[in-house]
Amino acid sequence: MIGKPSTAFFLGLTSLKRQSFHEISSLKVTNSIANEVEKIFNVDPKENLLGPPKSLESLKINESIIARNSFSGDITIQRLSRDPDIFLLKSVLSPEVTTSIKLFAQEQGLKIAGTRKSDENSIRKNSHLTWLDKVDATSDRYFEIVKNMEDLAVTFVHEALRSQSEMYDLESLQVAKYDQEGKFDFHHDDYGRFATVLYYLNGVGGTYFPYAQTRENNDIISLRNLDIEKTHIPGKDGLLIVGKEDPKHYIHSELTGEEFDSASIAYIEPGDAVLFYNYRPGEKIENSLHGSLPVPCEKWIATNWIRSEKLTSSFGHLYADQILSEGLGLYM
Numbered sequence: 415m416i417g418k419p420s421t422a423f424f425l426g427l428t429s430l431k432r433q434s435f436h437e438i439s440s441l442k443v444t445n446s447i448a449n450e451v452e453k454i455f456n457v458d459p460k461e462n463l464l465g466p467p468k469s470l471e472s473l474k475i476n477e478s479i480i481a482r483n484s485f486s487g488d489i490t491i492q493r494l495s496r497d498p499d500i501f502l503l504k505s506v507l508s509p510e511v512t513t514s515i516k517l518f519a520q521e522q523g524l525k526i527a528g529t530r531k532s533d534e535n536s537i538r539k540n541s542h543l544t545w546l547d548k549v550d551a552t553s554d555r556y557f558e559i560v561k562n563m564e565d566l567a568v569t570f571v572h573e574a575l576r577s578q579s580e581m582y583d584l585e586s587l588q589v590a591k592y593d594q595e596g597k598f599d600f601h602h603d604d605y606g607r608f609a610t611v612l613y614y615l616n617g618v619g620g621t622y623f624p625y626a627q628t629r630e631n632n633d634i635i636s637l638r639n640l641d642i643e644k645t646h647i648p649g650k651d652g653l654l655i656v657g658k659e660d661p662k663h664y665i666h667s668e669l670t671g672e673e674f675d676s677a678s679i680a681y682i683e684p685g686d687a688v689l690f691y692n693y694r695p696g697e698k699i700e701n702s703l704h705g706s707l708p709v710p711c712e713k714w715i716a717t718n719w720i721r722s723e724k725l726t727s728s729f730g731h732l733y734a735d736q737i738l739s740e741g742l743g744l745y746m
């Protein structure tokens with residue numbers, strides 16, 4: 415189905431068509447539990463200024479849009495989860511770009527990540543990091559790639575916030591390499607990092623969001639707890655990102671291929687990315703918890719974080735209300 419091009423689409427990207435990958439109407443779902451949960455937890459339906467722009471916010475799970483961008487050409491953006499908002503971005507980086515990023519990172523030197531190398535409890539294991547910044551660019555291409563990726567990341571900021579450039583900033587591009595069995599324990603992207611664009615440079619996944627809601631009107635309430643490894647199973651609960659490696663590497667041995675829940679797994683290729691959102695003004699989105707499961711082979715990723723100290727602080731909702739009401743003034 416070809417929808418009419420959206421005029422209110424976000425900067426730099428033009429929506430071409432909207433399509434649904436899976437028919438979701440066959441799911442028998444009830445809203446009643448969700449409504450009850452909203453009442454109990456007093457969920458505020460108000461717009462999330464730290465969430466996706468409207469063109470992405472309006473996508474249902476598995477729905478996608480094709481967006482045009484001068485850096486990447488046409489990219490398909492598909493919603494994978496609601497709460498947290500997670501999207502798959504297909505073919506954002508070309509093979510030339512992924513190769514160049516790895517090369518720039520190696521030339522600069524990757525440093526061991528985490529605490530002491532011998533510390534078994536380190537949150538990161540067998541991983542190495544560096545940061546690519548425009549001011550350190552050793553070539554025009556280095557500068558251009560980092561700049562293009564920053565420009566693309568900004569298009570994923572809510573439109574009411576995007577023009578308020580003093581309210582948010584972009585970190586340098588982080589490049590990370592995990593050796594075999596490298597991992598990153600479950601964590602929340604803190605420090606006010608409200609949006610994360612995580613690029614898969616060599617097509618190895620392993621990112622796992624145990625609490626992600628991958629079905630519309632999910633009437634299963636995912637209880638958060640301190641023992642996720644026992645209660646949440648990759649391939650069955652939440653959302654697991656898998657690349658060229660065998661998904662069985664991440665999945666409990668008692669789950670055979672036929673028992674995988676396909677809604678709980680998304681496949682990526684080199685140059686794809688996931689985009690996810692970690693805050694509402696003044697508070698973390700607890701369901702955005704994620705980590706990298708131990709990987710079966712070398713894994714390369716690059717990450718752009720967009721952060722806002724003010725909007726994620728405990729007064730964040732006050733700043734957000736102000737921006738939204740000023741925005742309303744502008745549009746009236």
Ligand SMILES: O=C(O)CCC(=O)C(=O)O
Binds near residue numbers: 598619706717
């Ligand atoms: O390596 C991954 O898949 C996740 C990385 C991550 O969560 C992070 O760098 O904050």
Ligand SMILES: [Fe+2]
Binds near residue numbers: 601602603704
């Ligand atoms: Fe993270």
